[in-house]
Amino acid sequence: MAKRLFTSQGLTFTGQAAGSVIGTASSYMALKGGASTQIIDVLEIFISGMATASTVAGMIMDRVSTLETTPTALAAPNRDGGMNPSITALVSGSTVVPFVTASTQPTPSNTVTDIALNLALNLFGGIVRWNAATTQQWWIIGNTAPAGESILFNSSTGGGSTGLANAHIMYEPY
Amino acid sequence: MTLLRTSHDGEMTLDHTASPGIPAADAERLDMPAELVGEGKKMTAAVMGCPHCGGCQMLNPMRKRPRNVCHKCDKYVCDICAGVMRQPGYVHRTIEEIAAMVHSGKWKLMGSMSNPMMIPVTEAVDG
Numbered sequence: 256m257a258k259r260l261f262t263s264q265g266l267t268f269t270g271q272a273a274g275s276v277i278g279t280a281s282s283y284m285a286l287k288g289g290a291s292t293q294i295i296d297v298l299e300i301f302i303s304g305m306a307t308a309s310t311v312a313g314m315i316m317d318r319v320s321t322l323e324t325t326p327t328a329l330a331a332p333n334r335d336g337g338m339n340p341s342i343t344a345l346v347s348g349s350t351v352v353p354f355v356t357a358s359t360q361p362t363p364s365n366t367v368t369d370i371a372l373n374l375a376l377n378l379f380g381g382i383v384r385w386n387a388a389t390t391q392q393w394w395i396i397g398n399t400a401p402a403g404e405s406i407l408f409n410s411s412t413g414g415g416s417t418g419l420a421n422a423h424i425m426y427e428p429y
Numbered sequence: 430m431t432l433l434r435t436s437h438d439g440e441m442t443l444d445h446t447a448s449p450g451i452p453a454a455d456a457e458r459l460d461m462p463a464e465l466v467g468e469g470k471k472m473t474a475a476v477m478g479c480p481h482c483g484g485c486q487m488l489n490p491m492r493k494r495p496r497n498v499c500h501k502c503d504k505y506v507c508d509i510c511a512g513v514m515r516q517p518g519y520v521h522r523t524i525e526e527i528a529a530m531v532h533s534g535k536w537k538l539m540g541s542m543s544n545p546m547m548i549p550v551t552e553a554v555d556g
Contacts, residue, residue: 292532309449313459316485318542368541370484370507372476374441375459375466380448385485388439391478393485394524396531402483402538402545414458429532 257342258298261286261353262423264332265305268312268378270411274365276321280356283363283408284424285319287326287352288398295351297393299425300385300407304378306418313415314383316372316393317408318401320364323357338425351428352398363406374407378418395426434498434505439476441487446471462491481510482542483524513543522547 261284269282277283288295302314329335335353336342345351364371372393376383387393396402407424409415443461445451449468456463465472475488480502488496497511498504501521506514513519522545530536530547540546 291537292534294528294532304448311451311455311459318484364541366541368482368509368513368543370479370482370486370509370542372485373460373487375451375456375461376443377445377448377450380445381450382444383442385441385476385487386439387476387478387485388437391437391439391476391485393478394483394528396483396524396528396538399537401542402527402531413460414455 258338258425258427259336260338260423260425261335262333263355264421265419266355266422267417267419268314268409269417270313270409270415273317273363273410273412276362277360277408280360283355283406284422285354285361285404285406286395286424286426287404288395289345289350289352290348291397291399293349293398294429295395296427297395297405297424298387298427300374302374302376302383302420302422304376304381304418304420306378308379310378310416310418311414312376312378312418313410313413314374314376314407315410316374317406318364318369319361319404319406320366320400321362322400322404323359323361325358326352326354327356329353329355345428361404361406363408364401365412369401375413378420435475437478437504439478439485441474441476443472445469462489464491477505477507479507479510480504480523481506484542510543
């Protein structure tokens, strides 16, 4: 397959508790497998803070314990596409589902045995970038909880406050 | 062949050179090294991909405790998986093995990522 970028711009990452259903639409970035046998390698996450005053955000990449219902298709300025302009479209039925809102929002996991990647930063001028080493990517497997979906959100559980940011998630589906 | 366990390190850069950064009290709550994330600081830390749960974890540069190793994988594992490994009845499976099982369509993953249960997919039989 080929690498793709899921980008959000000017998203207000609302501080929300892990283990509870997300309460605010368009306040997170989630990536779900398009089929029960799909594998997705998440290779990079970049967050660039756009807040106009000091705002500490508890950004984390987390598993999802309860899936959303009916994800809403991405709309501008958020986008998802291949990094190579000659990319081949994914086979129908295995199209990855990137979204920032849904009819019923997902629930980020707070299960002790589900790992979360800590990407906390101050959104007033702060920048964070995570790169996976080769073969050390964040895995998304299938399309059911908890392995089949991951979410980048602002966790108030760790003390995160609501703030504005631009972000991208680089991934490669199989 | 991998010569060093650190050959598997990814990288995380947290740049607060033009930012007030994360105050010490907040850093502690957010599980970040307070010495490296304050105003004007730029932190670069290794990130480990866990061979068991498929997640990634920043390696705190200020950590003094030893890291956990799986001797079957000969790789570092995250603290959560290290705890699960010590439980009775633990079945060792790497994330590559789990992904291959799910990808075959014959198994589905239930439970949590550090302590997964692999359930065979059964097809309904008529009659």
